[in-house]
Amino acid sequence: MNNNSISRYHPMLVVLHWLVAVVVILGLIVGPIMAAMPLEQKVLPLQGHMAANLAIGLLVLVRLVVRFTTRRPPPATTGNRWLDWLRKLTHVLLYVVVLCMVSTGLGMAFLGDLFEVVYRTGVFPEAFRFDSLPPNAGHRFFANVLIVLIALHVAGALYHQFVLKDRLLSRMWFGRRHPADKQRG
């Protein structure tokens, strides 16, 4: 629901946006470091990686529900319809690709019996290889796509904030809201 009298996103959406952003970016930084470790050292980082990013999958679904059930400010415009189209596409793809990361991660976890190995035995079967699990290639591919999408998203936000100077970032932060916002709850 877009509404011209709404000045900011719902606080719950703001919390979810920054929480998901921090955990996903950490996952993209820590993931390759973890992938380069010897097998016996991966158990602990994988415990964190799998739990944190499964939580992200759930939070993204919650975020989608909150997004479509609360009023939000009108779409920001750059005045250029191609850039506005790119913004829309990037936003949709960010949701889709994060969910692809979570499902390929889950795919690896099920095919490699990783919940048992990582959270119970702590020992990988002999000659276990992550790259022999088919979703592994997808997980790597989507990680690269996600990096490009995050770069586009950040560049767009900075363009609004510092070139167009429309204070776009304040919509995704806390603060006093327009009196009409309160009616939305």
Ligand code: HEM
């Ligand atoms: C948005 C969510 C996620 C992000 C951003 C993310 C990111 C990454 C990255 C960047 C890598 C390293 C890829 C490489 O260079 O080889 C990786 C590896 C991996 N991730 Fe994720 N991941 C996410 C979700 C998940 C989930 C939900 C699971 C499992 C439940 C999972 C399980 C794994 C596993 C098993 C590996 C392979 C580790 C290895 O090769 O040693 N990931 N992840």
